[in-house]
Amino acid sequence: MNKLRIVFMGTPEFAVASLEALVKAHYTIVGVITAPDKPKGRGRQVSMSAVKTCALVHHLPVLQPSNLKDLQFLQQLKALKADLQIVVAFRMLPEAVWNMPPLGTFNLHASLLPQYRGAAPINWAIINGEKETGVTTFFLQHQIDTGAIILQEKEPILPTDNVGTLYTRLMELGAQAVVNTVARIEQHNVNPTPQPKVTELKPAPKLYKETCRINWQQPAEQAHNFVRGLSPYPAAWCTLNEKDYKIFETEFTTSGSLAPGSWATDGKTYLNIGCQPGTLGVRALQLQGKKRMHIEDFLRGNKI
Secondary structure, rough: OOEEEEEEOOOOHHHHHHHHHHHHOOOOOOOOOOOOOOOEEOOOOOEEEEHHHHHHHHOOOOOOOOOOHHHHHHHHHHHHOOOOOEEEEEOOHHHHHOOOOOOOOOEEOEEEEEOOOOOHHHHHHOOOOEEEEEEOOOOOOOOOOOEEEEEEEEOOOOOOOOOOHHHHHHHHHHHHHHHHHHHHHHOOOOOOEEEOOOOOOOOOOOOOOHHHEOOOOOOOHHHHHHOOOOOOOOOOOEOOOOOEEEEEEEEOOOOOOOOEEOOOOOOOEEEEOOOOOOOOOOEEEEEEOOOOOEEEHHHHHHHO
């Protein structure tokens, strides 16, 4: 075991790869902080976070505070005597938490900061048609996602990528970046650099249902990127004939005679929807309350 005492903070699957990588590298994880258990699904059964599940497999101590400013939690955290804290896909921390360990607290963010600060950087990079993204580790400070950069790793965004495929690659790239960052800190080989000032910052705000509604008044390529940037979750959606559909896969053409938002189908093999300009061809969709289907399978048993 490496002597460096580490507290790890995270909740979803994206953070699990980093925790696993630290365990594999034989770092001493003295505590894992994650979200409280909560009911999920139709049965509302109480469910643990992905990070808690991983921590229990490796017999790591877990804390699940509902309030990060709670005095009892702060005392428990202090008692762990961490040298360093690592945050991956977790809540915003109060200064009393991130300023506690002597070597500081660093965060892994799934973009090339300062671009795409916010809750959904992977989604927005694809939505905006970027050709490249990456991961950044940086020390936390007061304003979210603004701290000094420790290291960055780049990753291409392929034309065939959606959020699911890019998420997986960035998760693995990020896990290695976390281990490399810890090694640098441990070896006192860190020279954090302030985030560069850019004239145009591209934000990555949290996604809501209305955010995910397709705007047919945009060019077909933008609508296609919008679908990719939300697939498979939370999924772009639209209303056709007063029914809501989630759209998962599309292809686009820059030409077409359909008015924006109007659609055409042969009832067997295709569904095309007009944009401004161009046409979006739907390849996979889901009617509300039904399962996801390829367009040909859908049209075989359904009418738009």
